Amino acid sequence: MAKAVLMQGNEAAVEGALAAGMRFFAGYPITPSTEIAEKCALRLPQVGGKFIQMEDELSSMAAILGASAAGYKTMTATSGPGFSLMQENLGYGMMAEIPCVIVNVQRAGPSTGLPTSPSQGDYMQARWGTHGDHPVIAFSPSSVLETYTLIIRAFNLSEKYRTPVIFLMDEIVGHMREGVVLPDPNKLKINPRKTSFHDGAHKKCYYVPEGAFVPSMKPFGQGERYNVTGLVHDESGFPVNNSAIADKLISRLLSKIDDHVDDIVRVEEYQMEDADTAIVCFGGTARAAMDAIEAARAQGMRVGMFRPITVWPFPEKPLKARLPQLKRILMVEHNHGQMLLEVRRAVSGAVPVDFLGRIDGTVISPAEILANLNEKEAN
Amino acid sequence: MVGLKRLVVEPLWCKGCGICAAFCPRGVLEIEKGKVRVAALERCVFCGQCELRCPDYAIYLVNDEE
Amino acid sequence: MPSDLIHEYMRIDHLPQIWCAGCGNGVIMRDVAVAIDQLLKDEEYDFDRDDFVIVSGIGCSSRAAGYLDFNSIHTTHGRAIAFATGIKFANPKLKVIVLTGDGDCSAIGGNHLIHAARRNLGLTVICFNNHIYGMTGGQYSPTTPNGDVAATAPYGNVDRPFDIALLATGAGASFSARGDVFHARETTEIIRKAILHDGFSLVDVYSICPTSYGRQNHKGSAVDMLQWQKENLIPTAQFHAMSEQARAGKKEIGILAFNDYPEYTDEYAKVIEACRKQTGGKGRN
Numbered sequence: 001m002a003k004a005v006l007m008q009g010n011e012a013a014v015e016g017a018l019a020a021g022m023r024f025f026a027g028y029p030i031t032p033s034t035e036i037a038e039k040c041a042l043r044l045p046q047v048g049g050k051f052i053q054m055e056d057e058l059s060s061m062a063a064i065l066g067a068s069a070a071g072y073k074t075m076t077a078t079s080g081p082g083f084s085l086m087q088e089n090l091g092y093g094m095m096a097e098i099p100c101v102i103v104n105v106q107r108a109g110p111s112t113g114l115p116t117s118p119s120q121g122d123y124m125q126a127r128w129g130t131h132g133d134h135p136v137i138a139f140s141p142s143s144v145l146e147t148y149t150l151i152i153r154a155f156n157l158s159e160k161y162r163t164p165v166i167f168l169m170d171e172i173v174g175h176m177r178e179g180v181v182l183p184d185p186n187k188l189k190i191n192p193r194k195t196s197f198h199d200g201a202h203k204k205c206y207y208v209p210e211g212a213f214v215p216s217m218k219p220f221g222q223g224e225r226y227n228v229t230g231l232v233h234d235e236s237g238f239p240v241n242n243s244a245i246a247d248k249l250i251s252r253l254l255s256k257i258d259d260h261v262d263d264i265v266r267v268e269e270y271q272m273e274d275a276d277t278a279i280v281c282f283g284g285t286a287r288a289a290m291d292a293i294e295a296a297r298a299q300g301m302r303v304g305m306f307r308p309i310t311v312w313p314f315p316e317k318p319l320k321a322r323l324p325q326l327k328r329i330l331m332v333e334h335n336h337g338q339m340l341l342e343v344r345r346a347v348s349g350a351v352p353v354d355f356l357g358r359i360d361g362t363v364i365s366p367a368e369i370l371a372n373l374n375e376k377e378a379n
Numbered sequence: 380m381v382g383l384k385r386l387v388v389e390p391l392w393c394k395g396c397g398i399c400a401a402f403c404p405r406g407v408l409e410i411e412k413g414k415v416r417v418a419a420l421e422r423c424v425f426c427g428q429c430e431l432r433c434p435d436y437a438i439y440l441v442n443d444e445e
Numbered sequence: 446m447p448s449d450l451i452h453e454y455m456r457i458d459h460l461p462q463i464w465c466a467g468c469g470n471g472v473i474m475r476d477v478a479v480a481i482d483q484l485l486k487d488e489e490y491d492f493d494r495d496d497f498v499i500v501s502g503i504g505c506s507s508r509a510a511g512y513l514d515f516n517s518i519h520t521t522h523g524r525a526i527a528f529a530t531g532i533k534f535a536n537p538k539l540k541v542i543v544l545t546g547d548g549d550c551s552a553i554g555g556n557h558l559i560h561a562a563r564r565n566l567g568l569t570v571i572c573f574n575n576h577i578y579g580m581t582g583g584q585y586s587p588t589t590p591n592g593d594v595a596a597t598a599p600y601g602n603v604d605r606p607f608d609i610a611l612l613a614t615g616a617g618a619s620f621s622a623r624g625d626v627f628h629a630r631e632t633t634e635i636i637r638k639a640i641l642h643d644g645f646s647l648v649d650v651y652s653i654c655p656t657s658y659g660r661q662n663h664k665g666s667a668v669d670m671l672q673w674q675k676e677n678l679i680p681t682a683q684f685h686a687m688s689e690q691a692r693a694g695k696k697e698i699g700i701l702a703f704n705d706y707p708e709y710t711d712e713y714a715k716v717i718e719a720c721r722k723q724t725g726g727k728g729r730n
Contacts, residue, residue: 024535045720050534050713055560059527062520062557066500066531069518070539074531092521220516220532221539223495227456227511229519238459238511239519389447392460396467396655401668430448431629432671434471435461439448 002181009147009173010035010077012180013103014043016148017075019185020155021192022101023049024072026063028056028082031115032171033105036077057082061089064100068093069228071193071219073155077103080122081112083129091130092230093164094253097206097214099193101154103167105174108334108361117361118171120283123338126166127312133250135257137264138166138312142286144178150309156191157264161256162214168311170334172284172363193219207235213256257313266309267318271297275304277376278322279369280343281332282308289332291366296373303373314342328376329353332369383443384425390414393437399429408438454478456514463508467667469626469652470573474509476629476650477542477571480637481515490641497540500529502554505580506546506573506652523554526561529568537567537710540640547574547588551607555587558609558647559616565644566709571636572609572647575654583657594661609649614702620646621702626653627674628698635700644708651678 007015013036017025025040027033037053044051050067054060057078064074078086083104093100106122108114113121122129126138139154141147151167158165194216205217205226215235218224231239232246240246257264268286271293272278279289286307296303306322306329308315329351331340340355347353356372358364386407395413405422408415408429415438417423430439447457455478464470477499484492499517501507502525510517516539520528525543533541543550550558550572561568577595578584585595587607595602614621620642624632632650639646653659653670664670681699684692 024531026531045713045717046724048717048721052530052534054527054530055556058524059530059557059560062524062527063531063534065520066518066528066533067535068531069528070498070532070535072535074535088521089524096518220498220518221496221536225495225514225516227517227519229511230521231519238456387448392447394461394466396667398467398667398671402671432472434464434468434626436447436451436455436471436475437461439451441448 002184004179004181006177007144007180008035008175008177009141009144009169010105010175011039012144012147013077013151013167013169014039015182016151017101017155018043018047019148019188020152021073021190022075022155023047024064024067024074025050025076026052026054026060026067026074027076027078028054028060030079030082032107032174033077033079033103036103036105057085058089061086061102065089065093065096065098068098068100069220071222073099073159075101075103077105079105079107079115080109083122083125087130090164091132091134094130094134095230096228097162097253098164099158099162100164101151101158101167102164103169105169105171107171108359114361116171118284118334118363119359119361120170120285120334121336121338121359122168123311123333123335126168133254135163135254136166136312137161137163137257137310138168139309140168140283140311141173141309142283142307143173144176145180146309147173148180148182152188152190156189159191159193161260162194163257166312168283170283172287176284195219204235205237206233208252213252213259261313261317264310264313265315265318267315268305268307268309270305270307272304272306272322275302276325276327277301277303277330277373278306278326279303279330279332280306280308280319280339282311282339285332285334285364288364288366288369292369292373295366295370299374301373301377308339311339314339314346316346319343319346323347323350326351330356330369330372332356332364334358334364385441385443386417386420386423386425387439387441388415388417389437392435394435396434398432398434399438402428402432404428450478450482451475454482454514455512459512462512464505465656467653467655468505469575469654470505470509472626472629473571473573473632473650473652474512476633476636477544478513479633480640483637484640492540496538497542498532499542499544500525500532501544502546502549504546504549504578505575506544507549509544509573523549523552524557525549526554526557526568526570530561530566533566533568534710534713537714541568542640543568543570545570545572547572547576547609548578548586551587551609551612558613562613562616562618562645562647564709565617565619565706567644568646569636569639569642570645570647571639572649573652574609574649575652575658577654577658579654579657583661596661610647610701613647618647618702619644619704619706620700622646622648622700623651623696623698624648625651625674625678625698627671628678628680631680631698638700644706
C-alpha cells in the first residue's frame, strides 16, 4: 500500500520529472523555483543523472538543449526574470525540434518584481515570449500531486511532438506542501525519444514521412551525422534561404500542435454539470475558486469551475461546449487579465465574461471570489 | 622518392582571391578573369603551398601513385 | 571533384562556402578537418568519427558547422559553448569541438567562455578571430584593435581589445593557445593537441577578413594580410629565441597555457559513484 508523503510542489516537479526519465538538469538559482535546482542536485546523481549549475539562464536553456540533442531527457527551472532570458533558446528548441521541459515558477513582475509572491503574469509570455510564429505547449498544475503527474505528461508530449514544453507553475503551488500518494512508478506511461522511422541516410535527418508529424533523428553519437540549426532548414538540416521550404517547415511546426489540440488539451471541470456560472482559472488560483464554489453552492448559486490544465494551446473547444448552459463566466487569475483575453476570444460575446484579478503579489481569497459572485447575483 | 603528383583546379569553387598565386614559390599560377589558372605547369614542384593556403579548397595535389 | 580530405570530411554539396574571397575561415576549417583526420587515423587512439560533435554559434565562423560532415549543431549567438557544455556533460564520450568567433565567444558569449574555462569541462573551443563582426558588415568586436576603424567606430575604436587566449588563461583554462591562418601546419598541430587535451582547451586562431576588416583599415589584399601574419605572428620556438626588442608588436603562435587540472565530467562521475555507493549500489527512483 502506497504511503502518503508530505511534499512541496517544487519537490513534486523534480520527483515527477525523474519518474518521467529526466536525467539532466541545468539551471540557475532563482526564487521561487530554487528548490527544484537543489532537489535535482541531490537526486540526479543518485540515479546516474547529471546536474549542473550554469552561469545564467541563457546557458541553462542552451545546456538542456545540447544535452537533449545528445539523447537525454532534460529540464531547467526558473522564474520570471530567468524565463525572459531563456526565450531565445526556447525558440531555438522549437525550431530545431529538441524536446525538453522548462519549469517557470511564476513570481510577481514585471522585472525583478516581488520574488517570493505569487503571480500568473507569465501566461502570455509562455505563449509569445520567444520571437516569431511558433508552436507552444504549456501546462499549469494546481496541486502538488498534479504537479507530479502533469510534469510526466509534459515530458511525454515533449518527446511525442519534439518540442520544448513549458511547465507553468506559480508560487502558490511551488511552495505549497501537501500530503500526496504518488502513483506506482511501474504503472506510469513514459514516452521514449522517437528514433524509429528514420530512413538511415544521415542527410535527411529532418525528413518527416507521410502520416508522421515530427522527424525522428537519433541523438548525437549514435551513428547518424546530421546538422541542426535554428535557421530555416531543409530536410537535411542544412540552412536554406528559400520561401517554399520556409513555409513548409514553419507550417509543419505550427500544425503539429494545431492538428493535435484534442490530444494535448486537458481541462478539469468541477461541478459544471448544472452550473450556469463558470469560474475559469488555472494553476494555484483553482484552490480558492473551489472553496468559493462550495460556499456559493451552499447559498444556492449554481457555480462550477472550468480549469485549463493545458493552458497553451488554450482549451477553446471544451469551453465552447459549455457555453449553452452558461449565463456568466468569471475569469479569476493572478495577473491583470491575460487568460481573460483568450476566454473572451473563445466566447466571442456569447456569454458575459467578468474578471477578477490581482497584481499586488497577494493571493485571491475564496471570500473575494464569493463576494464577486454575490454582487453579480444581486444585480 | 616523390610520387607522381598532379595539380588539380576546381574552378567552380575558386573565388579568385589570389592567395595561391602569391604564395606559389615558382610562379606557376595566375589569376585570370577572377579564377586561378595554371600558367606554367612545367615549373611546378608540387610543394603543396597552394593547397595549404587556398581557403576554398579549389586547388590541390593528387598523388597518382596510389 | 574536391581533394580526398575535403570529400571525406565536408558536406561538399554545400561548397563553396559562403565566405568572401580571401577569407581565412576556410583554412581554419580545413585545419580542424586535418587535425581530426590525423586523430582518426592514429593507431595510438581509439576515436570514432561519430563521436565528434561540432558546435557553433552565430557569425561567419559559425557557418563552419554546416560544412563539416560530423554531428553538427549551429546554435544561437554566443551560446555555442553553453550548448556544448550540455552535450559533453550528458555524454562525456563525445569529442565536442566548438567553432566560434571573436564576437560570438568574447562579446555576447564571453560569460560562457570564462565559465567553461573555469569548470575545465573537456571541450575544445576554436575561435575564428577575424577581429571584426564580418557577417553584419564590419562593426567592431571585442578584439578589434584600439584605434581601428569599423562600421560602428567611424572615428576609430576607443575600446581596448581582449586577447582571447590570455582571457581564457586568466579564467583558468587548462589549455590555451594561439594560432593563425598563415601558420596552417603549426595551427593544425595545436588544434590536434587541443582535441587530445583532457579538459577545456581554447585555440584563438587569427583569421583574416579582407572584406569587412581589411578594407576599412587599409590592410591591403588577403595576400597582404597573410604576409602580415607571416611577419608578426611567430611560432613559439622562434618567438622565444627573439630579443625583447624584436618581439615588439609581434605575437606568439603556440600553446600558451597547459595545466593538468581535474576534468569536470570525471569529477562529476565520482559524485555519481559516491551517490550510488550511498544508496546501496543502485539508483532509487
